[in-house]
Every structure is written in C-alpha cells, then in structure tokens.
Amino acid sequence: MPDVIRASGLVKRYGSVTALDGLDLTVPEGTILGLLGPNGAGKTTAVRILTTLLDADEGTAQVAGIDVRTDPQRVRERIGLSGQYAAVDEYLTGFENLDMIGRLYRLGRKRSRDRARELLGRFDLTAAADRPVKTYSGGMRRRLDLAGSLVAAPQVLFLDEPTTGLDPRSRTDMWEVIRELVAGGTTLLLTTQYLEEADRLADDIVVIDHGRIIAQGTADQLKAKVGGERVELVVASDAELLPARQVLAGLSVGDVQVEQGSRRLVAPVSGGAGVLLEVLRQLDAAGVAILDVGLRRPTLDDVFLSLTGQPAESSEQSDSGLVPQEAA
Amino acid sequence: MSAVPQMFADSAVVAKRNLIKIKRVPDLLVFTLLSPIMFILLFAYVFGSAIEVPGGGNYREFLIAGIFAQTVIFGATITGAGLAEDMQKGIIDRFRSLPMSRMAVLVGRTGSDIVNNVLTIMVMSLTGLVVGWRIRTSVLEALAAFLLLLLFAYAISWVFALVGLLVPSPEVVSNASFMVIFPLTFIANTFVPSEGLPGVLRVVAEWNPVSAVTQASRELFGNLGANATVPDVWSLQHPVLYTLLWVVIILAVFVPLATRQYKRAASR
Numbered sequence: 165m166p167d168v169i170r171a172s173g174l175v176k177r178y179g180s181v182t183a184l185d186g187l188d189l190t191v192p193e194g195t196i197l198g199l200l201g202p203n204g205a206g207k208t209t210a211v212r213i214l215t216t217l218l219d220a221d222e223g224t225a226q227v228a229g230i231d232v233r234t235d236p237q238r239v240r241e242r243i244g245l246s247g248q249y250a251a252v253d254e255y256l257t258g259f260e261n262l263d264m265i266g267r268l269y270r271l272g273r274k275r276s277r278d279r280a281r282e283l284l285g286r287f288d289l290t291a292a293a294d295r296p297v298k299t300y301s302g303g304m305r306r307r308l309d310l311a312g313s314l315v316a317a318p319q320v321l322f323l324d325e326p327t328t329g330l331d332p333r334s335r336t337d338m339w340e341v342i343r344e345l346v347a348g349g350t351t352l353l354l355t356t357q358y359l360e361e362a363d364r365l366a367d368d369i370v371v372i373d374h375g376r377i378i379a380q381g382t383a384d385q386l387k388a389k390v391g392g393e394r395v396e397l398v399v400a401s402d403a404e405l406l407p408a409r410q411v412l413a414g415l416s417v418g419d420v421q422v423e424q425g426s427r428r429l430v431a432p433v434s435g436g437a438g439v440l441l442e443v444l445r446q447l448d449a450a451g452v453a454i455l456d457v458g459l460r461r462p463t464l465d466d467v468f469l470s471l472t473g474q475p476a477e478s479s480e481q482s483d484s485g486l487v488p489q490e491a492a
Numbered sequence: 493m494s495a496v497p498q499m500f501a502d503s504a505v506v507a508k509r510n511l512i513k514i515k516r517v518p519d520l521l522v523f524t525l526l527s528p529i530m531f532i533l534l535f536a537y538v539f540g541s542a543i544e545v546p547g548g549g550n551y552r553e554f555l556i557a558g559i560f561a562q563t564v565i566f567g568a569t570i571t572g573a574g575l576a577e578d579m580q581k582g583i584i585d586r587f588r589s590l591p592m593s594r595m596a597v598l599v600g601r602t603g604s605d606i607v608n609n610v611l612t613i614m615v616m617s618l619t620g621l622v623v624g625w626r627i628r629t630s631v632l633e634a635l636a637a638f639l640l641l642l643l644f645a646y647a648i649s650w651v652f653a654l655v656g657l658l659v660p661s662p663e664v665v666s667n668a669s670f671m672v673i674f675p676l677t678f679i680a681n682t683f684v685p686s687e688g689l690p691g692v693l694r695v696v697a698e699w700n701p702v703s704a705v706t707q708a709s710r711e712l713f714g715n716l717g718a719n720a721t722v723p724d725v726w727s728l729q730h731p732v733l734y735t736l737l738w739v740v741i742i743l744a745v746f747v748p749l750a751t752r753q754y755k756r757a758a759s760r
Contacts, residue, residue: 215589216588216589217585217588217589237591238591240589240590240591241591243589244589245585245586245589247582247585247586248582251581251582251583251585251586252583252586253509253513253583254581255512255513255516255517256509256512256513256516260509260512264505264508264509265586265590267502267505268502268505268506268587268590268591268592268596269590269591269592270498270591270592296516312586
C-alpha cells in the first residue's frame with residue numbers, strides 16, 4: 165500500500181516555542197492514523213502544515229504524492245479538512261454552506277447543488293437544510309463541517325479533533341460516519357485528545373508531546389507497552405483483606421496492592437479470563453465475600469500517563485474527586 | 493477556465509455569501525444606514541446654524557459631500573471587521589484549504605462591501621434632499637461624483653482588509669478605525685472650509701485625499717457657492733485627478749500587502 169501522507173522531520177517554531185520538533189508521519193492508503201496528544205502537543209500545527217495552511221520551518225511533507233510546499237494548490241484539490249471549531253458560516257443555511265464549498269471546489273452550479281443535497285441527506289440534515297446554521301446544535305454543526313470537507317470526495321481527509329465538545333451520543337454518531345468513510349477507501353488523519361476515540365477508530369496511533377513522537381503503534385501494542393491486565397477486587401469487610409490477599413498473591417505475576425480504606429486489592433496477572441475464574445474459585449473456597457471483581461486491561465489513558473507522566477485530560481482530573489475528603 | 497476569470501468566479505461566490513449575511517442580519521444594515529442619517533441631521537441643524545461657508549454658499553449643500561465622503565470611508569471598515577470575524581471563526585481556514593483563487597476572499601469581500609456603500613449613498617442622498625441638498629449639475633456629473641466616492645471607498649476597503657487580517661478580533665477593527673478615520677475625515681474640508689484652519693492643519697487638510705474627494709464631489713454636484721473660491725493648491729485645483737491618483741497608489745500598495753497577508757494568515 166502506498167503512503168498517502170508522508171511527513172519527515174517537520175519542525176515549526178513560534179518564537180522560542182517549538183510547536184513541532186522533527187515530526188515523522190506516514191499514513192498508508194485507506195487507513196486511519198490517530199494523532200494523539202494533550203493540548204499544545206503540536207497536533208493542530210501538524211495538520212495545518214499537511215493541509216497547506218502553514219509552512220514548516222524544516223522538513224518535507226507529501227500528501228497524495230504531492231509536495232505541500234511546492235505545489236499546495238494541487239494538494240488542496242485532493243484533501244478535505246474539518247477543523248477543531250466548526251468552520252461553517254452561521255449566517256448561511258446548511259445547503260448554502262455546502263453549495264458554496266462545491267462552487268469553490270469548482271464543481272459547477274448543478275453538481276454543487278446535487279452534492280450539497282446528497283451530503284445533507286447522508287448526514288441527517290435534510291430537515292434543517294434551509295435553516296441558517298445559527299439555529300443548529302453543536303452536533304449538527306460538526307456534521308455539517310464534516311460534510312463540507314467531503315464535498316469534493318477527497319482522497320485524503322484531515323479531521324482535527326472532530327468530536328471535541330460533543331455530547332456522548334453525537335460523538336458515537338460521528339464515529340459511525342467516520343468509519344463508513346474509511347470503509348469507502350478514504351485515507352484519514354485524525355487528531356484527538358480522547359484516547360477512547362483513537363482506540364475505537366485508528367489503525368495506527370502516534371502519540372506526540374511537545375512536538376515529538378513519544379510512542380507509536382496499534383492501540384494493542386501501546387497498551388502492551390504499559391503492562392498487562394490486572395485483577396481488581398473489593399472485599400466485603402476488613403477481616404477478609406488478608407485471605408483475599410493470600411489468594412491473589414498465589415496467582416499474581418507481581419506485587420499485590422492493597423488499599424485499606426476502600427478494601428480494594430489490585431494484582432497484575434497474565435492469562436486473561438482463566439485467571440479471573442481461578443481467583444474467584446479460590447476466593448470462594450476460602451470463604452471470602454466480595455463486593456466487586458473485574459479484569460481490567462490498560463486503557464490508552466494508562467498509556468498516556470505512563471508515557472508523559474501526566475493524564476491526557478487534566479481538566480477531567482480536577483473533576484474526578486481526587487481531592488481528599490478531609491479537606492472539605 | 494484561465495486564472496483571471498476563475499478568480500472572478502470564485503470572488504462572486506464569496507461576495508454572494510457576504511451579501512446573504514446582510515439579508516439575514518438586517519439589524520446590521522439598519523444601523524449602517526441610520527448613522528449617516530443621524531450625522532446629516534446633526535450637522536445640518538446643529539453645526540449648520542453656526543458655520544459660515546465662504547462665498548455665501550448654503551452650509552447644508554456644502555455639508556452633504558463631506559458626509560458622503562466620511563460615511564463611505566467608515567463603510568470600508570466593514571471589510572476589515574468582516575475579515576477579522578472570518579479569521580476568528582475559522583472560516584478563512586476552510587477557504588484556504590480549498591483549491592480556490594488566493595485572491596477571491598479579498599476581492600469578494602471588498603466587492604460585496606461596495607453594495608453596502610451603494611445602499612448607504614442612496615439613503616444619504618434621500619436624506620440630503622429632504623434637508624435641502626440639491627444636485628445643481630447634470631445626472632451624469634452626479635453619477636461621476638458617486639462613482640468617485642465609491643472608488644475611493646473601495647481603495648480604503650483594501651487598507652482595512654489588511655488591518656482585518658492582522659488584528660485578533662472584529663472589535664479591534666472598529667476601535668482602530670475610529671482612531672484613524674476621525675482625524676482623517678475631520679482634518680479636511682469635509683465639515684468646515686479648510687481656509688479657516690490654523691497653519692499646519694490647513695496644509696494637511698489641503699493635501700488630505702479626503703478633502704480632494706469631497707471637493708471633487710462638491711464640484712460635480714454643483715454644491716460650491718456662486719462666489720466660492722478654491723484654495724490655490726494643486727490637490728484641490730485638480731481634485732478628481734488627485735483622488736484617482738490616491739486610489740491607484742492605495743490599491744497598488746494594499747492589494748499586494750493584503751493578499752500576501754491572506755496567504756500567510758494563520759487563524760487564531
């Protein structure tokens with residue numbers, strides 16, 4: 165498979181801030197690359213360079229085999245871009261927005277109109293087609309923006325945080341649409357802060373921070389890097405912590421952690437569901453009453469935490485009740 | 493299609509989009525049209541009671557061309573505010589990722605803003621007629637005056653196109669425009685005859701292109717009093733030519749500058 169997106173050694177500096185610090189990317193035809201990183205990691209800068217909006221200070225990039233610096237206009241004919249904020253005109257109707265984009269892709273009057281109607285139908289916006297975008301919900305705007313990037317049926321699609329700020333349902337809908345697109349052969353570069361999103365959609369994931377790649381591979385490879393699965397269980401009373409711990413120690417491949425207050429035990433294991441079954445059997449035999457038990461695989465959040473030393477979404481961190489109760 | 497017709501086709505698409513906005517947000521147009529009416533009434537009745545026009549002309553007739561000039565120049569700020577808004581909302585990014593002409597957004601924008609100014613001039617002319625302004629020459633000469641005003645405003649539009657691409661938000665354009673446009677349009681012969689201004693200001697006023705476009709309009713409308721004398725400086729003796737010269741200079745400087753800025757503008 166030929167690489168549809170190929171970037172090597174991209175560097176971009178803004179004054180003393182280095183937004184990109186030698187980024188290499190390759191995306192084979194018909195696949196999705198998830199570009200993952202916290203705010204300010206350089207994701208958007210990379211997208212802007214690849215979509216000809218910005219010139220890199222160093223390095224080269226080709227999209228669909230065409231150099232973005234020397235022949236940007238031909239690159240633009242082959243790409244679609246949907247930005248972080250919905251770049252649609254809120255005073256125009258949904259139809260007028262898509263029709264305008266079609267005309268600017270030079271599809272001609274009739275084809276622009278037909279294409280606009282077709283895309284509005286596909287994105288479930290037909291009923292709202294002739295309403296100004298001002299009246300649209302956030303999810304509808306995003307869908308329209310995505311539709312806008314598809315007007316010319318581009319070979320390569322760049323989606324910069326397509327679901328940031330969407331409610332969970334709109335996000336799932338968006339994932340559905342994106343999967344259909346790629347099933348149709350489009351090559352996609354997707355940036356996201358949502359690890360779940362990259363996990364669900366991307367064939368390959370590149371994690372960047374401070375403009376540099378800190379990890380890459382499939383979601384499974386990245387998870388394997390952080391370590392395997394663990395059994396987590398919560399026992400009914402303090403008296404059962406000790407026997408439970410003895411059971412886990414016999415089956416664990418590492419140290420068993422015990423959290424006294426919550427009566428929770430965590431033990432790294434290998435062997436998947438079989439181990440879990442064995443844990444349950446032995447706990448039962450030992451007469452230990454448990455409130456909760458589960459086999460937990462690492463999420464990309466764990467990957468991120470272990471790679472960067474900080475969680476992917478610091479804003480969520482402050483909401484997650486980590487503040488000690490005593491402080492209140 | 494070759495590059496130039498293609499550029500105009502793309503510009504027409506962008507201009508149509510801008511005009512739809514005028515239609516969808518009529519409040520905007522209402523205020524654009526109300527403020528010149530207010531200006532005409534204020535100046536005609538408040539200042540008009542105290543200002544003497546040399547040569548014994550009628551101040552209201554004297555005033556109208558000045559207000560026309562000031563208002564169409566303010567109209568040019570819409571170009572800057574519109575572009576700044578498009579930058580802020582990320583629409584410029586969308587345009588820049590499309591295989592459209594690199595000049596179309598600016599040509600379309602400045603083009604659609606002419607429509608705005610045409611509407612403004614129509615409303616102002618009607619208001620002027622109500623307060624006693626008259627065209628004392630021919631229709632053709634009056635049309636030439638309107639055309640010159642629009643042409644001058646179009647050139648100023650390109651100045652504000654550059655400003656709009658440089659500033660962080662549309663509000664900055666509005667604020668900055670007051671700082672520039674008030675002195676530009678007041679240190680001129682727009683509202684008072686330049687002859688009465690003190691030393692340096694008078695020289696500035698005489699060579700100010702706003703004075704020239706005002707002077708040219710007054711002559712073309714036939715609004716100079718019967719005994720009026722024109723200051724003996726080249727710019728005001730040949731106001732049409734001097735205005736056209738400025739139009740050419742402004743366009744020659746600001747079209748390339750704004751286009752370059754558009755190409756490199758990174759949305760904020």
